Amino acid sequence: MSKSSWSHRAWRTWVVGLVLALGAVVVPSWTPSASADVVPGDSLWVGPKMQGYSGSGIHGIFKDTPADTSNPGTPDYWGYCIEHDVSAKSYRDGEVVAPSDYLGTNLFTQPAVQAKVLWVLAHSYPYLSLADFRAAAGVPNLTVNDAIEATQYAIWRYTDLGFDAGWNFSSADGGTAYWYLVDGANASGGMTPGDFPSVTASIAAPAAAQVAGTLVGPFTISTNQPTVSVSVDPGVTVTDAAGTAINTAAVTDGQQVYLDLRGSATAGSATLTVSANGAGGSGNIISVPNTAGGTPTAGDHAQTLILIAPSTATTTDSADVSWAAAPAPSIGTTLTDKADGDHTIPAGGGTVVDTIAYQNLVPGTSYTVTGELMRKSDGSATGITGSKTFTPASANGTVDVEFTVPPGYAGQSLVAFETLEVTGQTLVVASHTDINDTAQTVGVGKGAPTVTTQASAATVQVGAALHDVVTITGFVPGGNATGSATLYGPVAALNGNVCTEANQVGTVAFTPQNGTISTPTITVTQPGLYTWQVTLSADDRNTAATHACGLAAETTTVQPATPGGGAAGKVSLTTETSHAEVKPGAQVSDKVTIAGFVPGHGATGSATLYGPFASRSKITCTPTNAVATVAFTPANGTVETPQVQVNRTGYYSWVASTTADSHNTAATHACGLVSETTLVRKDQYAVPVVSTGFSTDGWDGAGRRTIDRISIPSIGVNARTSLVGIKRGRMAVPGNVARTGQLAQSAAAGDLIGTTVIAGHVSDEHDRPGAFWKLTKIRKGKIVTVWQGGKKIKYRVTAVERFSRTKKLPARIFSTTGDHELVLISCANKVRTSGGGFHYNQNVVVTAVPIG
Structure with missing residues (x-):
């Protein structure tokens, strides 16, 4: 060219x-x-x-x-x-x-x-x-x-x-x-x-109204290219009709796509853009x-x-879409007896199931529903809780939460209160707390107590003091039931008709309680046959109870007095411990009132203290449970035995006895009498604020059992423990956040009653992990081990609760009575401040019971 x-x-x-x-x-x-x-x-x-x-x-x-x-x-x-x-x-x-x-x-x-x-x-x-x-x-x-x-x-x-x-x-x-x-x-x-080449790419928005919590769409893609790409502003996952994420870089002609808003409940909008490489024209x-x-x-x-x-x-096209907020989640509950599906459980307790019907939840999101049974009578909390974490597959459905109702609620109506949260968050999504909702109410049946009775003596002489020995089972305490024992006589013969007002000698009152009780005494002044009849009144927790008149076990023959010579006299004992309640380290004795005793013939007296026990119902008077035996010289009237020191918390009970001699029968009484029982407990202290400060002066732990170390393998806790006290109403948590603090006023580990309280920081002032950094992660059933005096003691977690730090923690957490528990306390729910700082607005409380 x-x-x-x-x-x-x-x-x-x-x-x-x-x-x-x-x-x-x-x-x-x-x-x-x-x-x-x-x-x-x-x-x-x-x-x-x-x-x-x-x-x-x-x-x-x-x-x-x-x-x-x-x-x-x-x-x-x-x-x-x-x-x-x-x-x-x-x-x-x-x-x-x-x-x-x-x-x-x-x-x-x-x-x-x-x-x-x-x-x-x-x-x-x-x-x-x-x-x-x-x-x-x-x-x-x-x-x-x-x-x-x-x-x-x-x-x-x-x-x-x-x-x-x-x-x-x-x-x-x-x-x-x-x-x-x-x-x-x-x-x-x-x-x-x-x-x-010609290049086309377009996108058509859905015609129907859209709502959060669903797959928003469909958006229809049209193009003459093999593939196009799709983007969303703001960023939202793009899926197919089944909710499966798609490859947004390889969308084809005619394909329909959706925005995955199943995890959102709020209204909003977005712009979808389709883009093809190249342009025609x-x-x-x-x-x-x-x-x-x-x-x-x-x-x-x-x-x-x-x-x-x-x-x-590039060739692009865009489509705008907006959606309304999802309907607010809601829950309704139905509480029933797990055993038979009705709304009544036995007086001794049982398991109830709360079936929670939920609506408008976000499928695929994890939720936790937490409930507590409340007393319908006054709206107070029982401390009976249950929870369930679940992930719904659809917006509406049901989930069951179980509660175990222990003995002690007979005659009461219990109402389930439920709250629903997104798992790991503290914002309540929905709640149902209607104290008058019959569907979420169960009634606990009344106790039907039985009484088994035994007169204190089969034969006595005129002038003797008689009492009745009453054994009660199936009684539900906490109400206003009363007990009375009426002595009838003297009569010549016994039948079912002698228990009339005309034959009453006297009536004594006692406080009903499961176990064996000795009533106050009545002195008989005339010979003849006498019989007792015991009655328990009804209350809101128990039905009335009594027994037939004229039982042989309730009958005493009163003979004329025969001073000097004759058959051995029938000795009777009425006993009472010196203190109904004392602190550890105190001295206790037994007060023995003796009637019908003829002195000077060699009989001896002794009193054995048994214990400690976790409750009155667990008292057993066996040699392995004996603390000490003291001797006394029997005589008519009241004799106080030598004292015995009690160091461990729990229930202790005396059994007094006198030996037989030529003029006296042997005498003793039943094990576990209420009048013979002493509760050894630490003083109930005021509920402290669990301090989150970073300093403490420590505590003088001389003379008491102290936990040395705590281990929770499931959440990586292995921390030394110091004994701490309460100062100006606050529990002094150790300043070293790597250590935990055992509250000196609380029970020792391994005690039979009361709560052992251990608190620890979640982090230091710079938010670096403390001993209880992961305490909120612990789950029920996990094992907590403490070392005290070289001894390893294990507990199993039974409850994990959260409480606002704007209020004091419940008094039950710091109890010095009741079944022994271990309670761990720390902070939870970190909140950032506008200035870049942080604080925690909740306490997490973990409850565990001893095992092994």
């Missing part, structure tokens, strides 16, 4: 003007986008030259007029000039037309020229990336400006010259690129606009009016531009 210089003076002057241009417009990177192909009839906004040298630069073309035309941003297309002698106009709309509707009069009117120009566009920048154009043209260092110059000169070579000219390129690289294009176009058959031309807003004609138009999409172009 000839590369000789073009000698026409006018054209040479024009070329020289191009290369002497003083300025250049350079934009290094563009990522334009369009939503669909540009086709003839569309209107486009023509921007200024935005790349290239000023004499050969290309115009930015925009599908929509920019909001700020002085700073229009990234163009969707680019436009090369195809009419050299016509002035270019910018900042106005132009009309897209097919090359066949070209308004100009230069060589571009010829289809063959149009074909060559389209080939040049398809093989140059920006339709090719700069890197690809460099490689194709064999010019590795070609610049953007030189690439554009080479392309524009090649276009004008066909549209306005019609022959090869010697161009004065800005660089040799531009010339090499130019000849690559011209040689290629000349050797080719050219191209048509149809040879440029290249090869069409833009007719530009001389006057903005005017209509270009053959006789009156500005420079015509030819449209080309850059290599970085």
Whole structure:
């Protein structure tokens, strides 16, 4: 091909003007986008030259007029000039037309020229990336400006010259690129606009109303490309109709997609955008009016531009969607006896099931429902709790929570209060706390106590003091039931009719209690037959109880007094411990009241103290349980035995006895009498605030059993323990956050009654982990081990509770009576402050019971 210089003076002057241009417009990177192909009839906004040298630069073309035309941003297309002698106009709309509707009069009117120009566009920048154009043209260092110059000169070579000219390129690289294009176009058959690919991508939003907590959609994707990508603002997981996440980078034509809002309950909105690589419309031309807003004609138009999409172009479309808040979650409950499904459990307790019907939960989210049984009579808490963590598969359903009701609630109505939270959060999602809801109420049956009785003596003489020995079972304490024993006589013979008012000798009262009770005494002054009848009154927790009149076991024969000689006298004992309640380390004795005893004949007396026991019901008077035996000299009247020191907490009970001799029968009484029982307990102390300060002066632990170390393998706790006290109403937790503190006023580990309290910090003032950093993670059934005096003592966790730190913890946590428990306390629920600090607004309380 000839590369000789073009000698026409006018054209040479024009070329020289191009290369002497003083300025250049350079934009290094563009990522334009369009939503669909540009086709003839569309209107486009023509921007200024935005790349290239000023004499050969290309115009930015925009599908929509920019909001700020002085700073229009990234163009969707680019436009090369195809009419050299016509002035270019910018900042106005132009009309897209097919090359066949070209308004100009230069060589571009010829289809063959149009074909060559389209080939040049398809093989140059920006339709090719700069890197690809460099490689194709064999010019590795070609610049953007030189690439554009080479392309524009090649276009004008066909549209306005019609022959090869010697161009004065800005660089040799531009010339090499130019000849690559011209040689290629000349050797080719050219191209048509149809040879440029069409790219479409659109997205259709769902027509139906949408709601949080569901899969929002469907959004329907349409495209003529193999795959397109989908993005969401703000970011939400995109799924298929089954809720399975999809590959958003490879969505196909006709595919329907959804936004996964199953984990959200709030109203909101989002924009989905579909994006395909490439853009159609290249090869069409833009007719530009001389006057903005005017209509270009053959006789009156500005420079015509030819449209080309850059290599970085994408075709996009967007759809907006909004959704309403999900309906508020709610729960309703039905409480029933697990054994038979009704609303009544036995007086001795049982297991109840609360079936919780929930609505409007978020499927796939973990929830924890926690309940407590409340007394219907006054709305107070029983401390009977239950919880269940579950993940619903659907928004509505049911879940069961079980509660174990121990003895002691006979005759009461219990109401289940429930709260629902998202697991790991403290915000209550829903609650049901209606004290008058019969569906969530169970009644506990009344106790049906029985009485077994035995007169204190079968035979006595006139002047003896008689009492009745009453053994009660099945009695539910805590009510206002009373007990009475009436002595009838003297009568000549016994039958069921002797227990009348006319035969009453007297009535004594006693406080009913499970176990064996000796009633107060009544002195008999006349010989004959006497019989006792015992009655327990009814109350809200128990039915009334009595027994038949005239039982042989309840009958005593009273003989006339026979001073001196005769058969051995019947000795009776009435006993009472010196103290109903004492502190550890105290001295106790037994007070023995003796009647019918004939002194001076060798009989001896002794009293054995048994203990300690965890409750009265567990008292057994066996040698292995004996603490000490003391001797006394029997005599009619009241004798106080020597004292015995009691050091451990629990229940202790005396059994006194006298031996037989020639004038006296042996005498003793039943084990575990209420009157013979002493409770050894630590003083009940005021409920302290569990301090979160970082200092303590320690505690004088001399003389008491102290825990040395605590271990909870399931949550990684292995901490030394110090003895701490209460100062100004606060439990002094050790300043060293790696240590825990055992409350000195609480029970010792291994005691039979009372609560052992250990507290520890969750973190220090810099939020570095403390001894109980993970206490909130512990679960029921896990093992806690403490070491005390070299002895290992194990406990099993039975409850994990949380309480607001704005109130004191429940008094039951610090009890010095009742079954022995271990309680661990720390802080929970960290709250960040606006200044960047933090604090904890809850206490976590873990309860464990001894095992082994």
